[in-house]
Amino acid sequence: MSGRALQTFSRMIWGRYLLTAGLQGCRCRLSCHLKRHYSFLPDDVKSLRAVVNPDISKIRNIGIMAHIDAGKTTTTERMLYYSGYTRALGDVDDGDTVTDFMAQERERGITIQSAAVTFDWKSHRINLIDTPGHVDFTLEVERALRVLDGAVAVFDASAGVEAQTLTVWRQAEKHHIPCVCFLNKMDKPAANLSFSIESIKQKLKANPVLLQIPVGSGKNFTGVVDLLTNQKLIWKLKSMRDDGRVFEIKALDQSDDPELLQVVGEARTALIEQVADLDDEFAELLLTNFSDNFDAVPSIKLQEAIRRVTLARKGVPVLCGSSLRNKGVQPLLDAITAYLPSPNERHHDLVRWYKDDLCALAFKVLHDKQRGPLVFLRIYSGTLKPQTAIHNINRNSTERMSRLLVPFADQHVEIPSMTAGNIALTVGLKQTVTGDTIISSKAAAAAAARRAQNDSGAEKKGGEHANIILSGVEVPDPVFFCTIEPPSMAKQADLENALNCLQREDPSLKVRVDPDSGQTILCGMGELHIEIIHDRIRREYGIETHLGPLQVAYRETILNEVSTTDTLDRTVGERRHVVTVELAVRPVDITSVGGSCEITFTEKLEGQLLPEVKEAVENGVHSSYLQGPLLGYPVQGISTLIQDVTIEPGTSAAMVSACVSRCMLKALRLAGGQVLEPVMSLEVTVGEEHLSSVLGDLAQRRGTVRDIQSRHDNKVLLATVPLAEMMGYSTILRTVTSGNATFSLELDAYEAMNPQEQNTLLKRMAGLL
Numbered sequence: 151m152s153g154r155a156l157q158t159f160s161r162m163i164w165g166r167y168l169l170t171a172g173l174q175g176c177r178c179r180l181s182c183h184l185k186r187h188y189s190f191l192p193d194d195v196k197s198l199r200a201v202v203n204p205d206i207s208k209i210r211n212i213g214i215m216a217h218i219d220a221g222k223t224t225t226t227e228r229m230l231y232y233s234g235y236t237r238a239l240g241d242v243d244d245g246d247t248v249t250d251f252m253a254q255e256r257e258r259g260i261t262i263q264s265a266a267v268t269f270d271w272k273s274h275r276i277n278l279i280d281t282p283g284h285v286d287f288t289l290e291v292e293r294a295l296r297v298l299d300g301a302v303a304v305f306d307a308s309a310g311v312e313a314q315t316l317t318v319w320r321q322a323e324k325h326h327i328p329c330v331c332f333l334n335k336m337d338k339p340a341a342n343l344s345f346s347i348e349s350i351k352q353k354l355k356a357n358p359v360l361l362q363i364p365v366g367s368g369k370n371f372t373g374v375v376d377l378l379t380n381q382k383l384i385w386k387l388k389s390m391r392d393d394g395r396v397f398e399i400k401a402l403d404q405s406d407d408p409e410l411l412q413v414v415g416e417a418r419t420a421l422i423e424q425v426a427d428l429d430d431e432f433a434e435l436l437l438t439n440f441s442d443n444f445d446a447v448p449s450i451k452l453q454e455a456i457r458r459v460t461l462a463r464k465g466v467p468v469l470c471g472s473s474l475r476n477k478g479v480q481p482l483l484d485a486i487t488a489y490l491p492s493p494n495e496r497h498h499d500l501v502r503w504y505k506d507d508l509c510a511l512a513f514k515v516l517h518d519k520q521r522g523p524l525v526f527l528r529i530y531s532g533t534l535k536p537q538t539a540i541h542n543i544n545r546n547s548t549e550r551m552s553r554l555l556v557p558f559a560d561q562h563v564e565i566p567s568m569t570a571g572n573i574a575l576t577v578g579l580k581q582t583v584t585g586d587t588i589i590s591s592k593a594a595a596a597a598a599a600r601r602a603q604n605d606s607g608a609e610k611k612g613g614e615h616a617n618i619i620l621s622g623v624e625v626p627d628p629v630f631f632c633t634i635e636p637p638s639m640a641k642q643a644d645l646e647n648a649l650n651c652l653q654r655e656d657p658s659l660k661v662r663v664d665p666d667s668g669q670t671i672l673c674g675m676g677e678l679h680i681e682i683i684h685d686r687i688r689r690e691y692g693i694e695t696h697l698g699p700l701q702v703a704y705r706e707t708i709l710n711e712v713s714t715t716d717t718l719d720r721t722v723g724e725r726r727h728v729v730t731v732e733l734a735v736r737p738v739d740i741t742s743v744g745g746s747c748e749i750t751f752t753e754k755l756e757g758q759l760l761p762e763v764k765e766a767v768e769n770g771v772h773s774s775y776l777q778g779p780l781l782g783y784p785v786q787g788i789s790t791l792i793q794d795v796t797i798e799p800g801t802s803a804a805m806v807s808a809c810v811s812r813c814m815l816k817a818l819r820l821a822g823g824q825v826l827e828p829v830m831s832l833e834v835t836v837g838e839e840h841l842s843s844v845l846g847d848l849a850q851r852r853g854t855v856r857d858i859q860s861r862h863d864n865k866v867l868l869a870t871v872p873l874a875e876m877m878g879y880s881t882i883l884r885t886v887t888s889g890n891a892t893f894s895l896e897l898d899a900y901e902a903m904n905p906q907e908q909n910t911l912l913k914r915m916a917g918l919l
């Protein structure tokens with residue numbers, strides 16, 4: 151075993167399970183067992199107090215987002231190294247990075263779970279979430295963005311904006327997150343600054359504010375010129391092993407390359423004009439004091455204006471570098487502290503009702519075999535302390551937190567308290583799941599609810615505590631499913647436990663039991679997602695499971711409007727239950743209602759029905775929505791009107807629900823069924839010479855080409871294609887293009903199948919084909 155492999159192995163063994171009673175203990179154990187690695191607390195962190203509670207204005211809760219392989223993990227590793235938290239540079243290609251700590255991540259070289267990493271840079275506390283780039287894990291990104299105050303978007307400078315960046319960017323916009331862009335991989339021969347800037351403008355519809363000009367290109371890329379200070383930052387690396395910690399900072403002067411001087415001069419003027427256009431305060435300063443000489447604008451004034459522009463999301467600062475070649479990462483860290491907001495510069499509407507009381511959001515749950523569930527919390531107000539009880543508003547439950555930790559990727563430092571603005575890791579919370587709001591007590595919830603009600607702007611909707619709950623993460627419906635079986639019945643209980651734990655960690659994983667076969671069904675976001683879950687059950691829970699063939703999660707809807715009635719007359723024991731229901735179902739536009747189903751009552755019934763009867767009727771309708779009449783898939787795009795309900799005395803609520811369900815099934819059958827299939831939007835980037843093979847293959851998959859664009863020597867193919875046709879696509883694409891293509895896949899919509907395809911599917915499902 152090589153030295154590096156041995157180190158990685160020792161980190162895998164020890165890394166996840168070290169829990170230390172305090173800082174000193176932690177240092178000792180880490181230095182005993184881990185050779186590479188953590189100086190752990192860098193020298194400039196003087197006391198535990200400083201580690202725990204930095205001034206809120208010095209905190210940056212930051213996410214790194216990008217397309218797969220743009221270099222997020224490599225960039226994070228460099229940040230940890232330069233800030234002193236690691237002693238050697240990790241390398242994704244060698245599989246020994248800090249943030250990709252799950253075994254599968256190391257083997258596959260991709261980031262699956264967001265790992266929170268805390269480190270300090272120039273007296274700022276940075277809580278950084280490394281988010282995955284693969285589309286199967288979009289929910290991980292969403293979960294991270296929910297609790298972030300700012301983000302760094304990392305791009306491959308030779309590719310510009312790629313598909314997944316677009317998705318994540320939109321997610322960041324939804325949460326109004328200010329961003330900084332980092333054009334990585336400037337060392338690649340095809341790296342292109344102006345192309346990348348243009349693609350940020352065109353594809354992200356963002357306003358790039360260029361802060362640096364690269365010096366040299368391709369393998370001669372040596373550094374950048376900072377347009378604010380007119381200084382050259384040059385990394386004169388002596389060998390491939392040079393870590394880039396030391397770099398030269400030199401003011402530009404007339405001895406520099408005239409072409410560079412000209413480019414920098416023009417770019418600086420353009421920057422000042424652009425910022426003046428976006429920020430009135432800066433424009434005024436410029437006109438009043440520097441109208442004759444832009445060059446005399448103090449860099450600090452320019453920096454302050456760029457900060458205001460970034461926070462107002464009127465523009466995004468753009469920096470460049472090469473993380474792998476150890477160039478440009480330190481200025482990126484400076485930009486994070488200079489331009490991205492601190493927690494108190496972000497507006498969190500609901501938090502004001504808690505005043506100084508604790509209010510936190512659980513945004514991630516990990517399962518540790520020894521310590522049980524570890525819950526990541528973003529604290530919005532108040533203070534979190536270990537050994538105290540906390541109240542979970544969503545579950546209306548109170549539970550005790552035993553320990554409080556600061557997350558350093560797979561290493562955790564135990565701390566005595568944590569204040570607003572921070573990200574904490576808690577041990578002992580067994581009921582909390584991703585998306586829950588945590589406060590100090592039930593009484594605090596009542597006080598916050600009172601404040602919310604007294605607030606004239608507060609709308610009361612969705613129940614008592616709805617407006618004092620921080621909104622959680624929207625979980626998209628899974629599109630793939632398959633059966634999962636333990637090796638023997640004796641292992642069934644262990645498998646159920648493993649699946650329960652995994653579901654708490656990952657809300658996009660759904661598990662259900664097929665009512666007919668009794669088999670356990672695993673539902674996920676994609677082939678890779680299900681494969682990873684399968685793998686984790688084997689590795690982390692020691693259960694060798696068998697997966698059935700992967701199947702597509704279809705939906706059903708109806709074609710016509712139908713009215714029908716049904717009567718249930720049943721005697722159970724001594725009791726006779728009689729109920730008659732009359733209802734109508736009609737199709738509604740599946741896109742307009744976001745795929746959901748509606749239920750309404752006639753005006754007369756609204757006034758007449760007792761609440762418990764209404765609830766029983768609604769339960770009956772909802773249960774029939776779960777299983778359509780054609781193939782048993784959930785239905786969508788249906789509106790149900792309850793026209794009449796007659797109940798004889800003594801009839802139970804369960805019988806009312808049963809009658810409604812039966813009547814619904816009859817109505818749905820009469821209305822004529824239509825299968826809806828998930829259609830994906832596909833983006834393939836491929837060399838021109840392989841384009842025709844990709845198009846030919848796509849035609850056989852019922853794909854529809856929307857556009858073909860050019861990107862350098864490559865073609866970018868945009869298409870929609872039914873998910874059912876995409877099984878094993880990565881292998882086929884690799885074969886037809888000899889490995890010269892990449893693709894991304896994302897759910898576009900559920901669409902009606904044509905009658906011929908639907909017939910084939912129905913026959914296949916009935917075992918007739």
Ligand SMILES: Nc1nc2c(ncn2[C@@H]2O[C@H](COP(=O)(O)OP(=O)(O)OP(=O)(O)O)[C@@H](O)[C@H]2O)c(=O)[nH]1
Pocket residue numbers: 216217218219220221222223224225242243259260261262282283284334335336337338471472473474475
């Ligand atoms: N040439 C070059 N390659 C780089 C650079 N940064 C990263 N890479 C390489 O790009 C590949 C992907 O890097 P990662 O850091 O794993 O990218 P990522 O965005 O974290 O990938 P996922 O976690 O899979 O989404 C690896 O082979 C890196 O060595 C760079 O600056 N220049």
